[in-house]
Each structure stands twice: as C-alpha cells, then as structure tokens.
Amino acid sequence: MEYAESQGTPRSHSRLGMALMVVLALAGAWALVKHFAGASAASAGYDWDFAVLWKYRSLLISGLLYTLLFTVVCVVLGLLVGVVTGLGRLSTNPYITAPLRAYIEVFRCTPVLVQLVWFYYALPVLTGLELSAAAAATLCLTLYGGAFYSEIVRGGIISIESGQTEAGKALGMTRLQLLRRILLPQAFKKMVPPLMSQSIMQLKNTSLLSVLAVPDLLYQGQVIAHDTYRPLELYTFIAIAYFAVLLPITIWAKRMEYGVSKEA
Template sequence: MDYAWDFSAIVQYRGLLLVGLLNTFKLAAVCLVLGLAFGLPVGLMRYARSPWLNWPATAFVEVFRNTPVLVQIMWFFFAFPIISPFDINAFTAAALGLTLNTVAFSSEIYRAGIQSIAKGQWEAGKALGMTGKQQLTRVILPQALRRMIPAFMNRAIELVKMTSLASVIAYGELMHQAKTISTIAFNPIEMYTVVALIFFALIAPPALAVQRYEKSLERRG
C-alpha cells in the first residue's frame, strides 16, 4: 500500500471537528442527565403492584430496549414531527430518541440494583419506623447506587458511541462533521481514520477504568 497520507486538510478544518466534538458532548450530556433522572421513576414503577403503573412502564421499557436506536432516532425525526405539537430539529429528535432509550436501559439498572439489596435492609428500615419512601431513599438507594456505578458508566460510554447515529439525521456531531470534511476535502481515508481514533481516545480510557473498577469491586466482594 503506497498511499500517500495527507492530514493537512484535517488540520485546516480542525475548527469544524471541534464544533462536532462539542455537539457530541452536548447531546451525550443532555441524554445522560435526563435518562438517568427519568430512569429511576420508571424503574420504580416496574416495582409497583398496581397494573396502572406497572404495565405502561414495562411496555415502555420493552419497546425501547427491543427496537434499534437508529429506528428510534429516525422515528422522532421523520415521523414524530407530523403529530408533534412543537417543532423538531435534528438535535431534539436525536435527544428524544437517545434519552428515552437511556431511560429504558437505566430503569433496568435501577431495578436490578434495588433488587440486589437484601430484603432484611427493607425490614430493618421498617422496624425503625421508617415509611416505605424513607426506607428507599435513606437505606436502599444509598447502598444500591454504589453497586450501580459501573453499570451507569457503561451506559454513559454506550451513549457517547450512540450519539454518532445522530449524524444520520444531519445533526452536526463529530461523525457528521467528519463526513462533511471528507466531502469538501476528498480525504475519506484520513478523515475516517482520524475520527475513529478520536472516538477511541475518548472512550477507551473510561472503558478501561470501568473494567478496572468492576474487578476491584469483585475482589472486595
């Protein structure tokens, strides 16, 4: 392979890439915060004995876990605006799809985390005269959250990877900016290599850190 690599165009258009990087972070941050915030109530609803709470939550989680994310994003971009009361741009469509997806997956993490706490902890809280809500917020969640940290970190990593899908609906995140630059500068080889390396540099360190942390948790038991 005697291809002459030429990275000058990428240096020239670094401003565009930087904008893309910021947009990637913006989208990931918004979806992560909202996704984790709404994941807890949904996870709790799946615990509820009342079918009025349990069923909608279960249906929601199953639909979003069992359809491809890209389908969700495209649905919110192309289909939802037709019945939506407000305007939808690429960012809102991507944010809606990715947030709801994160809600569904994180609700399962909350559920599993809470289930992992021994029943005796609930009973002990009750014996002290705590209400159900107090037991949850003062006894169960503080212990459960610690166990959920690696799972949430993995979710966050997965989410950053998924933001690249927003390029399909032309939201100007990293991948889309790379696509734009490669069409202007005719440098798909360099551009797509560099963008893959950027993602690797962004995601590999936290991914390794989570793996380490998980191992240390296992050792501590």
C-alpha cells in the same frame, strides 16, 4: 503529614500509569494507521494526506465538543428518566407498571437508529410538534438510555435482601425512608458498573446522529470528506478521536468498579 504523602504516592502512580497507557495506546493506533496506509499506498497507489485535516481543525474540534456535550446532556437526562421509571417499576399497581414496562421494552427491543429516524420524521406528523434534529435526537437518546438505566436501577434495588426492608418497616420507616436510608445506598454500589457501561454506550451512540444532520464529529467529518475527497483520512481520524475519548473513560470506569467492589 508523612502518612498523607505515603497514601498519595500509589494514587499518583496509578494516574501516571493510566496516562502512560493512553499515550501508548494512541501511539500504537497511529503507528498501525501509518503502516497500513503505507502498505495500501504501495499496493493501490493511494496517496494518504492527513495534513488536510489541519485546514478543517475548527470544524473537527466543534464536532467533537458537540458530541461530548450531547453525551453529557443525554446521560444526565437519561439517568433522571431511568431513576423515576425504575422506582415506578417497583410499584404493585399494574396501572403504573404496565405502561412503564411497555415503554422499556419498546426502546430496548428496537434499534436506536430506527428510533432516531422515527422521532425526527414520524413523531411531528403524529403530534403536530415541529422538532429540530437536535431536539429529536436528544429526546430519542434520553428515552433510549432511560429505558436501560431504569432496569439497572430496578435490578440494583431488588437485589438487596428482603430482610433489610422488613427490618426497616419494623422500625417504622416509610417507603421513602427505606429507599433513601437503606436500599438506595446499598444498591448504588451494585449499579455503578452497569451505569458506567451504559453511559459509555451512549457516547458511542452519538455517532448515529449524523443521519439527522446533527453537527457531531461524524457529521462534520462527512462534510469535510465531501469537500476534500479524503474520506479515509477523515474516518481514520474520527475513529482515533473516539478511541482517545473512550479509553480513559473506560479505564476510569474499571477503576471505579474495582473500588466499589472492594468497599462491598
């Protein structure tokens, strides 16, 4: 019992330290906003009024929740696409690898904003399928993230020494058994940092959904700014909201990366 308590103490201190860091970072960001807001008000005569945000709190909260839900869905679906595509890229059959490589390069070498607009406006014309803004955005970000996840999966697997594959084959393992028992468990440790980084990028990419009128946080902010003529307050709040969400995730990702590197 004493051992368990002594082991739990550093972990609780680490969580407390992370929470304190988040609070201090948010307080510092708010202090900077207030400082520059006051300075600009004195020089330009602009009267900052953040109280207007309270009136539209339900829209802002719904936009934030939609952003987070959309991120989770796109990350999960993108990981599924990335795992399947990444494993497919390991094939020696050019009829499998060539289309997969073309898909990956197209999505990695074109801006995601252009992809969003193309999926919403051009894809229905080419296929005859009517897509809602949310469906087009989900499909686009899923395939976009899947292209990057695919290369992460492939790179993690091929980084394992070939001798381990040869040893598994000598023991009579099938290719699937090699992946499940030898390659994937080791490769996953190397995949964790880039997978976390790309997932964080997916959250930031959701800010582009407003171009399709998807009701995410930025779009709701634009609607409110149009009604209140208070764009500076709205965009300042949105920036702080993204920061408040991403900072703990980034810290957690760094801790996970450190833990994985220690185990390796």
